[in-house]
Structure formats: structure tokens, C-alpha cells
Amino acid sequence: MKDEMSRLELIIGKILRVGVAISIGLMLFGCLLLVFRNNKEIIPYYSYLELNKILSGILVLQPNAWLMGGLFVLILTPVIRVLTSVFAFMKVKDWTYMWITSLVLLILIVAMIFGISQK
Amino acid sequence: MLTQAMIMLLVGIIAGLIGSILGLGGGILITPALTLMGVDIKYAIAASIIAVIATSSGSSIAFLKDDVLNLRVAMFLEIFTTVGALIGALLTGYFNGVVLYFLFGALLIFQAWNMWKKLRAKNYEKIEVNHDDLAEKLQLNGSYYDKNIKKYVSYSLKNVPGGAAVMFGAGIASGLLGIGSGAFKVMAMDGVMKMPLKPSTSTSNLMMGVTAAASAVIYFFSGMIQPVIAVPIALGIIVGSSIGARLMQHLPAKLIRQIFIPFVLLMALQLILKGLGIG
Numbered sequence: 001m002k003d004e005m006s007r008l009e010l011i012i013g014k015i016l017r018v019g020v021a022i023s024i025g026l027m028l029f030g031c032l033l034l035v036f037r038n039n040k041e042i043i044p045y046y047s048y049l050e051l052n053k054i055l056s057g058i059l060v061l062q063p064n065a066w067l068m069g070g071l072f073v074l075i076l077t078p079v080i081r082v083l084t085s086v087f088a089f090m091k092v093k094d095w096t097y098m099w100i101t102s103l104v105l106l107i108l109i110v111a112m113i114f115g116i117s118q119k
Numbered sequence: 120m121l122t123q124a125m126i127m128l129l130v131g132i133i134a135g136l137i138g139s140i141l142g143l144g145g146g147i148l149i150t151p152a153l154t155l156m157g158v159d160i161k162y163a164i165a166a167s168i169i170a171v172i173a174t175s176s177g178s179s180i181a182f183l184k185d186d187v188l189n190l191r192v193a194m195f196l197e198i199f200t201t202v203g204a205l206i207g208a209l210l211t212g213y214f215n216g217v218v219l220y221f222l223f224g225a226l227l228i229f230q231a232w233n234m235w236k237k238l239r240a241k242n243y244e245k246i247e248v249n250h251d252d253l254a255e256k257l258q259l260n261g262s263y264y265d266k267n268i269k270k271y272v273s274y275s276l277k278n279v280p281g282g283a284a285v286m287f288g289a290g291i292a293s294g295l296l297g298i299g300s301g302a303f304k305v306m307a308m309d310g311v312m313k314m315p316l317k318p319s320t321s322t323s324n325l326m327m328g329v330t331a332a333a334s335a336v337i338y339f340f341s342g343m344i345q346p347v348i349a350v351p352i353a354l355g356i357i358v359g360s361s362i363g364a365r366l367m368q369h370l371p372a373k374l375i376r377q378i379f380i381p382f383v384l385l386m387a388l389q390l391i392l393k394g395l396g397i398g
Contacts, residue, residue, distance in 0.1 A: 016180050097195075
């Protein structure tokens, strides 16, 4: 039981590490773009409050799009951690915890939808 | 501009170190530091939510690898914090938070006093053997390897409903007042459920990210999170919390408790001042 649990923790830890690494990469590249901007006009960050705009901004190397993208990935890391945990508990057939984790994920999604609609 | 970014990076490193060791979000340091630097309080709070997530993810990488935290306890208690946070957010318009500031402030003072008592007691970090049906049914009992005393510590929990109730209250506090709830999470695990301090603070760290995620998404899409502030802080925190998560495991539990008490008192003071309408 203990071994299985540590294996789960290792998998979830790896996922978390990948998420944090992607986030750091985006943010650092955004900082580099800011430093070497070659007189390029910088579009302010509040133009990047939608995911599709962030993506298109990343493609045209707008520094703020990269920074906002990095922050967004960072915000998602805990959510992705919960999502991974659902599958991890499913894999070891720990049904009780699969349901508990699914419930947490559901509450989290409801809270986000509620919050964004309240804006 | 660049100097300011450097200062924020440094503030982030310090907040990440302390947050990861104590299982607190680091918001307690970030918000005052930013307001001192002249950042508008709205943006300071939004940046401190990012700080909580960065501390949580940055430190949990090491805590998961070293198997210090308790994943089941985290998942089970997260039900109560997330529901609490949602209810807290729903109540925001209809409820006067002033009473709550005093209530939660008083709770924190009580927690500091409890920790003080634990420090003064003989064999203060003794692991109790508890037989709690609910803890056994939910397989919440666990063990971890303590790098300070160099041995495996097995522990069993008690009073799971009490811990869940504190978590629910902590969730409401964070949803309604926008305060971090790391201190209450440590209180539920270490104080109520009698989990050893190191698994308590590291599990609190893992949970904090989830509690903060929903509000962070809202702040992000409403443009409250300014990259110019949040990015250097987040980068600093990831560095600080990675170091802190490794350092914490080598510290004696007693020392962690000694650092914890003044921080909890500082938080209590912040809350009570807010309740009085100052700061």
C-alpha cells in the first residue's frame, strides 16, 4: 500500500515539475523578449486576458503574451495536479479516493466558472 | 524598473523560503511588502494569490519526491476547503466580514498559544498513538522519513471531523476575506488531528495551491494580475520554495514551531487591524 502511494506521489510530483518548468520557461523567455525588444512596440498585458489572444501573442513574440502565458500555466498547476490524482487513484483501483478527488475537481471547476461569470 | 524587479525577485525568494518551511502561503509577506513599495492593494492581493500557488507547486515537487506529505489527507481535506471557499465567495456580497476578522484573528492567537504550550511541554514532539475509526477507514494514517532525527516516523490521526470542520472554516475565510489559509490548515492537522508538524506543514503547502487556484483564475481574467509584479515574484518564490522544501526536512520540528509562532501572531495582528478598519 505504502509503495503504491509513493509511486503515485512520484508521478504527481513529475507532472507538477513539468508544469512549473513550462511556466518558468515562458516567463524567462518573456523577460528576454523585454530586454531585447529591438524598438518593437510592446502591447500592454491587459490585451492578453483571453487564451486565444495569449496564444497569438506568443506566436508573434510579444513579451507580455509570454509572461501572461507563463503565469496562466502556473495558476493551472494545482488544477492539473488534482486531475492527475484522479487518474492515479483510478490506476491503483482506490475507488474511494478516486471519487473524493473527482469531487474536489468538480468543486474547483464550479468555483472557476462561477467566478468568471461574476466578473 | 529593473531595480524594482530585482527587489521583487528577492522578496519572492524570502517569501518562498519561509512559506515552504511553515506551510503558509507567503501572502502574509508579499502583500505588505508590495504595498510598502507603493503597489495598489488590489494588485498586491492578486500577486499574493500567485505567490501562494508558486509556493505550493514549488515546494510540493520536493515534498512529493521525498514522501513527506500525506496525499490522502490532502485530498480528503481539500473537499472541505474548496466547498468552504466557494461558499465564502458566494457570501461576499451579503455578509459583513468584520466579525470574521476578529474571530479568525482570535483563532490564530489561540493556535499560537497551543503551539507555545507544545513547545513548553516535555517530549513535545512525541508521536501519539491514536485509534480513530474514520482515520483508519479513510487510510489517513501514514509515515515519513525525518531527515533531522534520521528515522522513519509512523503516525496515526485522531478527530478527523474536527479537522474537517476547521478546514471548512479556513475555506470560508479565504473565500470571504481573501486571506490565505495556510495557518488554519496547519492548525487543523497539527493541532486538531495530531499529525506530526512536518507532514502537517508540507501537506498544507500542497493544499494551498488548490484553495487559491479558483480565485487566481478569476483575478487573471479580470486583469488584476500584472506581469510586471507577479512574474519576478513568482520566479523568486519558485527558487525560494525549492530550497525551503529541502531545508525544512533537515530542521528540528521544535525550531519550525519556534519560527511559526511569531508568524501566526503577525497574521492575527493583521486580521484584527483589518477588522478595526486600519490597514
